[in-house]
Amino acid sequence: MKQLEVTIMGQSYILGCPDGGERALLEAVGNVDQEMCAIRDAGKVRARERIAVLAALNLAYQLAERPLAAATPARSAGQAAPDPAHGIDIEALIGRIDETLGRDGQLL
Template identity: 45%
Template sequence: MNKPGIKQVEVQIMSQSYMLACPVDGEEALREAVAKVDGAMCRIRDAGKVKARDRIAVLAALNIAFELFQKDAGAFRNSSFGQTESGETEESARLAEQEAQLQALLQRLDAALAPDGRLF
């Protein structure tokens, strides 16, 4: 049973189908995220050094999280928004937010990979 405003979307990651829930207006963003994850996982698999799906998923998640952190941290450091009136940076709040986003991503990966076993 779907919750109001939530729809089920079937996606493919490394040629395996997954049913994911997303907001009705979030399908395009979900599909973009799936494409990014699928591309990252396929590149790791195709490099031939890692074979286990769960390890490939963890490496892909870490690579994506690192890319996002580098992008966000660079934009944050180069803006005036990173400074308080006393001159201290608000970086710790930004890092806490990014940590929460990474945890949410790992939980979604755990849910998607549930039939194969949990990541952690």
């Protein structure tokens, strides 16, 4: 796994990235940065933590609103569906985020 340095809302972060996943990670970072900056620039919310939570909710909502592919393969109960547009297992991603946040209790 390699590490990439990225910038979100003017703050630098070092993120782990699986080999070959650089493009997808940079696209995700761009989406998060764009959403967070839009919320900040609207001027109603100032705290970074609140901005991050609102951005996460906005992005999750956008993702949930995407129509599911008609040819989604059957899956067993409890198995998360990958995002058809990106091949991402959303439940696994949420689990990784929860695990990482649980280590230090800090969002940002």
